[in-house]
Amino acid sequence: MGLDLLASQTPSPLILGEALTLVSWWKPLLFVPPFVAWAWIISAVLDKHAAKFYLERERWNFIHCGAGLAALAAIVFMPPVGEGGSLSWVVSLVAVPLILFASVGAYVASANKDERVPASGRVSLDFIKSAIGTSDKPGKKKAVKGKLGTPVLTLRRPDKSAVEVPEADSPEFELRLAAETMAIKGFDNRSSRIDLIQSAKDAYQTVFHIDGMKVPGETMPAAAGVRLIDFWKAAAKLDVNDRRKKQSGDVTVERGSVKNKFHVDTVGGPSGQKLTITIDPEQQVRKNADQIGWTAEQGDLIKSWTNTRGGVILLAGGPEGGRTTTLYTTMKIHDAYTNNVQTVEAEIEDAIEGVRQNRWDAQAEGPDFATLVRSILRRDPDIVAVADVPDAQTAKEVLKADQDKCRVWVSLQADGAVGAIQQWVKLVGDADAAAGSVRGVVAQKLLRKLCINCKQAYQPAPDVLKKLGLPAEKVKQLFKKGGEVLVKNKPETCPVCQGTGYQQRDAAFEVFEVSDGAREMIKAQNWSGLKAELRKGGLPSIQQAALRKAVEGVTSVEEVLRITAEPQAAKPAAAPAKPAAKPAAQ
Secondary structure, three states, X not given: OHHHHHHHHOOOHHHHHHHHOOOOOOOHHHHHHHHHHHHHHHHHHHHHHHHHHOOOHHHHHHHHHHHHHHHHHHHHOOOOOOHHHOOHHHHXXXXXXXXXXXXXXXXXXXXXXXXXXXXXXXXXXXXXXXXXXXXXXXXXXXXXXXXXXOOOOEEEOOOOOEOOOOOOOOHHHHHHHHHHHHHHXXXXXXXXXXXXXXXXXXXXXXXXXXXXXXXXXXXXXXXHHHHHHHXXXXXXXXXXXXXXXXXXXXXXXXXXXXXXXXXXXXXXXXXOOEEEEEEOHHHHXXXXXXXXXXXXXXXXXXXXXXXXXXXXXXXXXXXXXXXXXXXXXXXXXXXXXXXXXXXXXXXXXXXOOOOEEEEOOOOOOOOOHHHHHHHHXXXXXXXXXXXXXXXXXXXXXXXXXXXXXXXXEEEEEOOHHHHHHHHHHHHHOOHHHHHHHEEXXXXXXXXXXXXXXXXXXXXXXXXXXXXXXXXXXXXXXXXXXXXXXXXXXXXXXXXXOOOOOEEEEEEEEEEEEOOHHHHHXXXXXOHHHHHHHHHOOOOOOHHHHHHHHHHOXXXXXXXXXXXXXXXXXXXXXXXXXXXXXXXXXX
C-alpha cells in the first residue's frame, strides 16, 4: 500500500516536461531588438559625444549600465499579471524600452543644456542618424564630393523657399560652397557675427566675432568677395544691383535639425561693400534678470526703479557693449499689461511681450528720430525706452516728457556711469536741466567667461592680490584660461572653446541712484565729486563687480584688467553714432 501511494505521488514524465516549459521559445526574442538598439546608440553616439565634450563620461556610462540592469530585472522579476501570469511578458515588453531609453533621454536633456555643447553639437534624431551612418545613402555622397565638396546646408529665403543648389562644376556651385564654408566656420567657432569687408584695394576678408573678439578669417580676391556678398543679398531677397544703400534681410540656415537665423546687413561706402551676418540675433539679446549679470543688490535697485515713475534712467555701454540686451531685460521687468510700455529703436532685435516697439527706418521717408520720440512721448505712455540718442534734439525731446509720470530709459554710448552723465549733460546742453531729470544710471562692460572645461586654478601671489584690492586671507585661489585638456596624458586643444580658453560672455555692472548730493555735483560739473557721491550707496563699481566674478571663477584677472583698462585700444572699433546703425547684441 505504501508503494502504491508513493507511485501515485510520482509525476509522469509528460507532466514534468510540460512544467519545465515556462514560456514560449519566441517570446524572449522580442526583447532583443530594444537592447540592441539601445546598446548601439549608447556606444556609437552618446559615449563618443560625452568624450568629445567632456560630459562626465564615466558617470553617464554608469547610469546607462544601471538602466540596462533595471531592464533585465523587469524581465526576470516582473510579478504575475493576468490569469496565471500570462500577461507578465507583455508588461515587460512595454517596460523594457521605457527603462532603457529613459537613460538616453536623460543624457540628451542634460547634454543639450550644457554650455560646453555648441548648437551644432546638440543631440537630436538627425544627429543620431548621422552618427551611426544611417542618414546618408551609401556611395551617393562620395560620388559628388570630389574636389569641390558637397553642399550640406539648406538655405531658405524670407518667404521660406529654398535657395536651389546649382549644377556641380559650375561657377555658381563653387559660390554656393564658399557661402556654406563661411557659415559653417561661423557655427564651428561659435561666432555671433560674421563680417565680409574690403581689407585692401583688391582683396576682401572675413572677420569672425567670437566672444566679443575679432578673429580674421579667409582673404579672397575682391571679385570673389563681391560675388559672395551678392549671393547672400540674393538669398535674403535684397536688391543685388544696389551697392550703396543699407539693406537688411533674413536667411534661415538649416544644418540637419538645427535651424539658425542669419540677419544679413549690407551697405556700400568709399572702401566698397560690407556684409554683416548676425547669427540668431534674437537669442543674443534674449536674457532674463537672473542671467544678465548684475549682482543681487544691483538687481534689487533696478527692480525698484520699475515700480516708480518719472525721470530718466541712463543705460550706458561701449560699442558692441550689450546695451540692447540690458534694455530689453529691463523692459521685461516692467508689467506691460498694467502699464503702457513702448520702445523707440532703429533695429528691433527681438519681440518683447506686451511692449509696443516702434521702429525708426533711416531709409524710409518720414519723421526724423527726434520727431518720432516726441510723437511717442505725447501719447502719454508710462514707460518709454529710447534705444539710442543720435543728437541733442532727441535728448531735448526726452526732457519734455512728464517728469512726474513718465519713466524714460535712455541708452547711450559711454564709458562708465560718470561718463554717461557727462554725455547726457553734453547732449542736453544744460547741466541744471540734465541733473534734474536723472534718477539713476546703469553702466556695463562685457567680459569673456572662462571655459568651464579647461580653466585652470592657481594660487595668486599676495602682492598681486594687494594690487587688486582683494583680501589675501579670503582669496585662496583664482582661475586662468587653459585652452588645452589632457587626453591619455597628452595635451590636446580643448574642443569646447577651440583653444581660446574662453566661452560665452557675461557683464559687469555699476548701478547707482542719483541722490540730491550727486545732483548738485552734476550741476557744478564736478565729476570727481560725482564719482565719490555715487559710491556712497555702497554698490560696486564695474571693476569691483568684475573682480567678484574673477574670485568666483567666472572669468580671469587678465580679462578684468582688459575690460577695465583705459579705452584706448577699443577706440578704433567704435563707429560714429548713427540712429540707423544696428544696435549690437550682448
